[in-house]
Amino acid sequence: MxxxxxxxxxxxxxxxxxxxxxxxxxxxxxxxxxxxxxxxxxxxxxxxxxxxxxxxxxxxxxxxxxxxxxxxxxxxxxxxxxxxxxxxxxxxxxxxxxxxxxxxxxxxxxxxxxPRRHPIYELGIAPGADVDTLEDLRGKKIAYSPGQAQGALVQRILAKAGLTEQDVELVELPSTGDVYPTALGSRQVDAAPLGGVNIKRYVTKYGKDGAKTIAHGLRDxxxxxxxxxxxxxxxxxxxxxxxxxxxxxxxxxxxxxxxxxxxxxxxxxxxxxxxxxxxxxxxxxxxxxxxxxxxxxxxxxxxxxxxxxxxxxxxxxxxxxxxxxxxxxxxxxxxxxxxxxx
CATH class of the missing domain: 3.40.190.10 (Periplasmic binding protein-like II)
Known part of the structure; x- marks a missing residue:
């Protein structure tokens, strides 16, 4: 945990x-x-x-x-x-x-x-993380930012997937700038909520290595x-x-x-x-x-x-x-x- x-x-x-x-x-x-x-x-x-x-x-x-x-x-x-x-x-x-x-x-x-068609965040998945659904997050490292919208979204994603903190490893990282895309691209974490232009830039930069995003299906x-x-x-x-x-x-x-x-x-x-x-x-x-x-x-x-x-x-x-x-x-x-x- x-x-x-x-x-x-x-x-x-x-x-x-x-x-x-x-x-x-x-x-x-x-x-x-x-x-x-x-x-x-x-x-x-x-x-x-x-x-x-x-x-x-x-x-x-x-x-x-x-x-x-x-x-x-x-x-x-x-x-x-x-x-x-x-x-x-x-x-x-x-x-x-x-x-x-x-x-x-x-x-x-x-x-x-x-909001379902235009979410603020998508869940970025690191190359080679083998995550296609929210349930696949079990046992994975997830970037987490306490006190911010991204942190609460992670908690809601876990709840939707039927998972708890004991089922994953939450890695506390600030969600500012390109911290999350970089952490994903370097495989420091397996998943992280990405927002704004970081969604596009992450896939553009790391997609050739297998990086992707998946929808979380929640209002954000x-x-x-x-x-x-x-x-x-x-x-x-x-x-x-x-x-x-x-x-x-x-x-x-x-x-x-x-x-x-x-x-x-x-x-x-x-x-x-x-x-x-x-x-x-x-x-x-x-x-x-x-x-x-x-x-x-x-x-x-x-x-x-x-x-x-x-x-x-x-x-x-x-x-x-x-x-x-x-x-x-x-x-x-x-x-x-x-x-x-x-």
Whole structure:
């Protein structure tokens, strides 16, 4: 068995069991507008580029300090330091934040309209690993990144395959950059969840040696705007965040409707990818689904919480406590209003 059971979220586990936070803001009124001198720090690089390309960035009615970060680990640290008000993240960081005593809320949710056809991740298989199905993972080495979406996906894949940690060897590796493709290509691990352009690049580079990817068949598409609760407890910041959610939602639709501009402005000029890679990513991502009802999302989030609690020894909790439902319809309403005006 891997050291996962001992070290996943460890160091913090005993504290986390008693440090959970559940601030209820449902009765707190958000002002209609934020004052023009209100400043929020935002870690959502894609949104910054989308607003700039669409011409919306100068229309923000408050001040934004853009921070070039997103995702769980970086944003958690910035939240703790009081240096960030909004972050783009998947569903896992908010769970781990709760277990480590960091009080946060989700204020926007986005999914993919056809998540089975357009998954975020595929399971990369190393050359010679002899894995054709999820059940074939028994006895294999699997790359694992605690506290991130890829880590939770591995746990869900094992559960779907009827396997446990005792049936595999989880190798703790960061999921950043090309760490996973390199680990697969060098046969340091037998399997690893790959996302984005790494899916294409891995097969292109190592396919001649027998590398491949297989579908996991699970929904892996949650994307959120995530905030420290202290930020939405502040009336002025709460109002600015609500307006930012509106701009964020319209930006997602603009990206979907302007693929050529997005490929050139974001993937090529901002990210330094080739136009071919950008076209691949746009085609793979599908269209956004921004729901006005968070109920189904919360139900799926609860399933993830319960699974991870079982695997890590942390206490399960009510997924709804992670969501600030004062913002529930904000993004969807902004999209609907934008389409009426177009």
């Amino acid at each position: 891997t050291v996962l059971a001992v070290h996943l979220l460890t160091g913090c586990t005993e504290t986390a069991r008693s440090a959970g936070t559940d601030t209820d803001l449902s009765d707190s009124r958000i002002p209609e507008k934020a004052s023009a001198d209100t400043t929020i720090a935002v870690g959502s690089p894609e949104t910054e580029v989308a607003l700039r390309l669409s011409g919306q960035i100068d229309k923000l009615p408050f001040k934004v300090k853009w921070v070039r970060m997103s995702g769980g680990p970086q944003c958690s640290e910035a939240f703790r330091a009081g240096e960030l008000d909004v972050c783009s993240a998947a569903e896992i960081p908010s769970i781990h934040a709760r277990w480590t005593g960091l009080d946060t809320k989700l204020v926007a949710a986005e999914f993919r309209k056809d 598409d949650p994307s959120h705007l995530w905030v420290p609760t202290e930020s939405v407890k502040d009336p002025e910041k709460a109002a600015a965040i609500r307006e930012f959610v509106e701009f964020w939602a319209r930006a997602q639709i603009w990206v979907d409707e302007h693929p050529k501009e997005w490929i050139e402005g974001y993937y090529v000029k901002d990210q330094g990818l080739s136009r071919e890679d950008g076209e691949y990513l746009v085609k793979a991502s599908g269209s956004p689904d921004i729901p006005a009802d968070w109920g189904p999302a919360i139900e799926r989030h609860q399933e993830t919480i319960d699974l991870l609690a079982e695997k890590t020894g942390n206490e399960p909790f009510d997924a709804e406590s992670l969501y600030d439902r004062r913002y529930e319809t904000v993004a969807a309403d902004a999209v609907a209003d934008g389409r009426k005006d177009s």
